[in-house]
Amino acid sequence: xxxxxxxxxxxxxxxxxxxxxxxxxxxxxxxxxxxxxxxxxxxxxxxxxxxxxxxxxxxxxxxxxxxxxxxxxxxxxxxxxxxxxxxxxxxxxxxxxxxxxxxxxx
Amino acid sequence: xxxxxxxxxxxxxxxxxxxxxxxxxxxxxxxxxxxxxxxxxxxxxxxxxxxxxxxxxxxxxxxxxxxxxxxxxxxxxxxxxxxxxxxxxxxxxxxxxxxxxxxxxxxxxxxxxxxxxxxxxxxxxxxxxxxxxxxxxxxxxxxxxxxxxxxxxxxxxxxxxxxxxxxxxxxxxxxxxxxxxxxxxxxxxxxxxxxxxxxxxxxxxxxxxxxxxxxxxxxxxxxxxxxxxxxxxxxxxxxxxxxxxxxxxxxxxxxxxxxxxxxxxxxxxxxxxxxxxxxxxxxxxxxxxxxxxxxxxxxxxxxxxxxxxxxxxxxxxxxxxxxxxxxxxxxxxxxxxxxxxxxxxxxxxxxxxxxxxxxxxxxxxxxxxxxxxxxxxxxxxxxxxxxxxxxxxxxxxxx
Numbered sequence: 443x444x445x446x447x448x449x450x451x452x453x454x455x456x457x458x459x460x461x462x463x464x465x466x467x468x469x470x471x472x473x474x475x476x477x478x479x480x481x482x483x484x485x486x487x488x489x490x491x492x493x494x495x496x497x498x499x500x501x502x503x504x505x506x507x508x509x510x511x512x513x514x515x516x517x518x519x520x521x522x523x524x525x526x527x528x529x530x531x532x533x534x535x536x537x538x539x540x541x542x543x544x545x546x547x548x
Numbered sequence: 549x550x551x552x553x554x555x556x557x558x559x560x561x562x563x564x565x566x567x568x569x570x571x572x573x574x575x576x577x578x579x580x581x582x583x584x585x586x587x588x589x590x591x592x593x594x595x596x597x598x599x600x601x602x603x604x605x606x607x608x609x610x611x612x613x614x615x616x617x618x619x620x621x622x623x624x625x626x627x628x629x630x631x632x633x634x635x636x637x638x639x640x641x642x643x644x645x646x647x648x649x650x651x652x653x654x655x656x657x658x659x660x661x662x663x664x665x666x667x668x669x670x671x672x673x674x675x676x677x678x679x680x681x682x683x684x685x686x687x688x689x690x691x692x693x694x695x696x697x698x699x700x701x702x703x704x705x706x707x708x709x710x711x712x713x714x715x716x717x718x719x720x721x722x723x724x725x726x727x728x729x730x731x732x733x734x735x736x737x738x739x740x741x742x743x744x745x746x747x748x749x750x751x752x753x754x755x756x757x758x759x760x761x762x763x764x765x766x767x768x769x770x771x772x773x774x775x776x777x778x779x780x781x782x783x784x785x786x787x788x789x790x791x792x793x794x795x796x797x798x799x800x801x802x803x804x805x806x807x808x809x810x811x812x813x814x815x816x817x818x819x820x821x822x823x824x825x826x827x828x829x830x831x832x833x834x835x836x837x838x839x840x841x842x843x844x845x846x847x848x849x850x851x852x853x854x855x856x857x858x859x860x861x862x863x864x865x866x867x868x869x870x871x872x873x874x875x876x877x878x879x880x881x882x883x884x885x886x887x888x889x890x891x892x893x894x895x896x897x898x899x900x901x902x903x904x905x906x907x908x909x910x911x912x913x914x915x916x917x918x919x920x921x922x923x924x925x926x927x928x929x930x931x932x933x934x935x936x937x938x939x940x941x942x943x944x945x946x947x
Contacts, residue, residue, distance in 0.1 A: 468633060470590065471589060471600060471603055472587045474585065474600040493732070494629045494731040495601060495602065496600050498597070498598050498599030498600065499599055502598045502599070503685075504690050506685060510687070513687075521736065521799060521803075522730065523735045524731075
């Protein structure tokens with residue numbers, strides 16, 4: 443009796459593993475740290491931007507104008523529907539322009 | 549201590565871009581100093597990692613010495629952060645719905661077994677490849693020139709699949725959607741539409757890349773292959789084909805992946821063109837895979853330059869090499885034409901007569917007589933798309 447249960451268990455285990463094998467290519471994408479400057483606005487930026495993308499999108503964007511960074515933040519809200527409040531928008535633009543800006547307003 | 553060490557190496561792995569004066573628009577050589585990341589992504593060699601989420605991986609220059617880009621070296625570009633990390637393959641379906649006689653839910657098995665398999669060698673290139681050439685800097689990842697690759701794609705013809713579904717007589721547009729998802733429900737999805745008369749015989753739903761399953765990051769299990777067109781049309785992890793009577797306005801086709809709808813496809817930073825069109829056919833381009841900026845050659849040594857050239861499907865006629873900044877040009881030797889949509893290898897033997905910096909340029913000419921412009925002759929566009937300036941590599945000759 444015991445051995446029948448054991449057999450059943452074994453068969454179930456085998457079946458389960460073949461079913462599992464059908465979930466082919468379980469993938470783990472590495473997580474890379476893109477180091478960013480830290481200041482009082484960092485966490486506001488992080489809270490809003492990290493929903494959708496890594497900080498590589500910030501560091502690999504080139505040095506940009508204040509207008510450019512504002513347009514980017516507004517695009518994230520208007521097009522990609524990120525729930526960025528007006529107050530957070532100001533803080534994020536300030537942060538991005540301060541550390542990743544080209545010094546020009548326009 | 550450990551953390552500091554880690555930050556230091558990450559800084560090298562990531563990239564710091566130069567701040568350049570924002571004056572009138574101009575075009576330069578795309579950036580060529582990105583370092584390969586120390587992290588290898590699944591099924592990939594370490595590549596230049598512009599982002600891990602969504603994954604944006606660029607192939608380094610030395611990959612482009614051969615016509616076929618290996619799956620491990622092939623670039624990656626996703627738009628949405630939510631990409632399925634596993635797929636229940638026996639349950640995977642491509643839904644073909646809308647203006648069809650009967651909706652079809654194609655399994656991978658059926659796609660492989662019920663349709664004639666066809667194979668085509670074709671270049672896949674991001675529309676924003678080489679974007680870092682554009683000044684003022686345009687919005688988007690500042691790619692060098694490695695957001696491209698060429699593979700042998702095997703799959704079923706899109707036409708055959710549509711035929712099986714049976715198109716209604718009002719059918720005019722075919723919409724393609726993949727299974728990646730945005731973080732916020734209402735965000736636009738990367739859907740691409742093709743007009744029915746744009747569907748050529750060589751557009752396929754591919755399940756193999758260079759004789760293997762597609763790598764997960766290149767769209768496993770199936771992606772659309774549109775030879776000659778930029779990669780925004782090559783929808784990855786294809787799950788939906790919807791046939792419609794009318795064009796559905798789409799962010800990625802109407803705004804994002806567009807250029808000015810004028811003869812030069814150009815505009816100025818302060819006056820972006822209002823009338824726009826989606827990017828489609830690739831223009832002619834070539835890229836030197838060897839030497840690279842790190843190469844040191846010996847004076848008077850025989851060295852072979854190697855690279856690849858391609859266009860949107862007319863085929864490459866010749867590739868010319870210049871050692872004097874474009875004043876005079878000499879013919880390179882072309883490799884076999886794998887297909888009119890494939891990378892065409894080129895080779896050129898040279899020696900440096902004296903030590904010092906040495907610059908070589910490559911310029912492709914296609915069967916229509918079109919040739920690449922110098923970088924400085926190119927015109928600006930706000931998406932930084934379709935860069936195809938003459939490539940230039942500077943390296944060192946030593947005694």
